[in-house]
Amino acid sequence: MPMAAIAFDLPSDVATARDGIVAFAAAEVVPRHARRRDLLEDPRKLYRDDGRLSDAAVAVIKEVRIAAAKAGFYQMCVPEALGGGGLGHLAYYVAWEALFHRFGPQHWLVLQALAHWAFGPSRLLTQMTPTARERILPGLMSGTESMCFGLSEPNAGSDASMIKTRANRVGDRWQISGRKIWTTNAPTADWCVVFAITDASAKRGGISAFLVPTRAKGFTVQRVIKLFGHIGGDEAELAFDEVEVEPWQVVGELGQGFAAALYGVSLGRIYNSARAVGYGRWALERALDYANTREAFGGPIANYQGVTFPLAESATELHAAHLLGLNAATLLDRGEAAIKELSMAKAYSVQVGLRAVDRAMQTHGAMGFTNEIGLTEAWHTLRIINVADGTNEILNRTIAQRLLKGDTEL
Numbered sequence: 001m002p003m004a005a006i007a008f009d010l011p012s013d014v015a016t017a018r019d020g021i022v023a024f025a026a027a028e029v030v031p032r033h034a035r036r037r038d039l040l041e042d043p044r045k046l047y048r049d050d051g052r053l054s055d056a057a058v059a060v061i062k063e064v065r066i067a068a069a070k071a072g073f074y075q076m077c078v079p080e081a082l083g084g085g086g087l088g089h090l091a092y093y094v095a096w097e098a099l100f101h102r103f104g105p106q107h108w109l110v111l112q113a114l115a116h117w118a119f120g121p122s123r124l125l126t127q128m129t130p131t132a133r134e135r136i137l138p139g140l141m142s143g144t145e146s147m148c149f150g151l152s153e154p155n156a157g158s159d160a161s162m163i164k165t166r167a168n169r170v171g172d173r174w175q176i177s178g179r180k181i182w183t184t185n186a187p188t189a190d191w192c193v194v195f196a197i198t199d200a201s202a203k204r205g206g207i208s209a210f211l212v213p214t215r216a217k218g219f220t221v222q223r224v225i226k227l228f229g230h231i232g233g234d235e236a237e238l239a240f241d242e243v244e245v246e247p248w249q250v251v252g253e254l255g256q257g258f259a260a261a262l263y264g265v266s267l268g269r270i271y272n273s274a275r276a277v278g279y280g281r282w283a284l285e286r287a288l289d290y291a292n293t294r295e296a297f298g299g300p301i302a303n304y305q306g307v308t309f310p311l312a313e314s315a316t317e318l319h320a321a322h323l324l325g326l327n328a329a330t331l332l333d334r335g336e337a338a339i340k341e342l343s344m345a346k347a348y349s350v351q352v353g354l355r356a357v358d359r360a361m362q363t364h365g366a367m368g369f370t371n372e373i374g375l376t377e378a379w380h381t382l383r384i385i386n387v388a389d390g391t392n393e394i395l396n397r398t399i400a401q402r403l404l405k406g407d408t409e410l
């Protein structure tokens, strides 16, 4: 019988939301995955020749989103002002952690059960204009449409203030020209939040955010970027050639887009902290099961401390990471910026999550590298998120800057 590991209780609405979305995923998503295994687990059917997801794959993804929206889970963390369930950052962290922990990397359709901060409706859109609410929000909220987050560029990654994409004013409109890279979900998204310079004379202040339809004239997905030997992918390189936008497409105040970008990235840090702890716990449990059953030298390998001590270390690290994540999300819900705490949570969680998966692979011996078990998928994902939404180095830089400014409370 599992014992409580955490000494405080979650607010009841958060616990209810977590249990609800896990039950929804078990009842509605996992069976869909099982029915479409032929498609979802065969890269030749999953991707087109140009690397984009196939029409059949896009259709299943959309089906899950729509089902989750109808059930009220998809939009449960969207602010009430946008028509969502109004749950906060803690619920967002807890729900993602529970989904990743329970379902692991192989049932990746569960990623569609809850609106991802950058692909679906989220707090990022709080400052969209009334016209944008009318035109864009219904599709996003119902799960029929999705979006992507276009910040990084070929010459602007960690230092996003170096972006070169320009939005030039032409009368009461703008024309956006430039390039973006690594934009996840761009090949299938209907909308892109594009960050572009509107005032080249202002340092950092001159960046604005625009909601651009991906079918707009001048918007091109130039190529899908394939990671880790995959034959397709979700990340893409984009080109903007005088893409016209109108004032209703501006998100937030003109010139204040950089703050919106940073807020988006902090939502990504919560999501990825949860993903790392969830996958790490999932992998640890697979390793414990395997250690109890796999035999060598006259008994289960769980008899050997060489096998179990690394698992004990992972458990300790994941527990600490889990507490860091819960704490950072709670601070955000209290209205604190939690810059240091969120940076710590993300940097630590992805490192210990990756280590937990790696140790679980070692526990499985050769079995750890097979596709059936899914540990390699978890490893790939966590290795990548040691970079995405702020590299470990950039997070340490942020933590150090905060400490040096006197934010030494721990």
Ligand SMILES: Cc1cc2nc3c(=O)[nH]c(=O)nc-3n(C[C@H](O)[C@H](O)[C@H](O)COP(=O)(O)OP(=O)(O)OC[C@H]3O[C@@H](n4cnc5c(N)ncnc54)[C@H](O)[C@@H]3O)c2cc1C
Binding pocket: 118, 148, 149, 150, 151, 152, 153, 156, 157, 158, 159, 181, 182, 183, 184, 185, 235, 384, 387, 388, 389, 390, 391, 392, 393, 394, 397
């Ligand atoms: C799978 C994936 C999905 C992504 N999705 C999106 C997306 O949807 N939208 C989007 O806009 N972006 C996205 N990104 C881009 C991501 O935000 C960047 O990769 C990240 O910000 C790092 O930028 P970079 O890759 O250009 O690395 P660089 O900034 O070039 O950094 C290279 C190395 O130098 C280190 N470094 C840089 N500056 C310092 C410093 N001051 N001190 C110490 N070390 C430093 C970095 O830590 C890193 O190790 C995605 C990335 C990946 C991998």
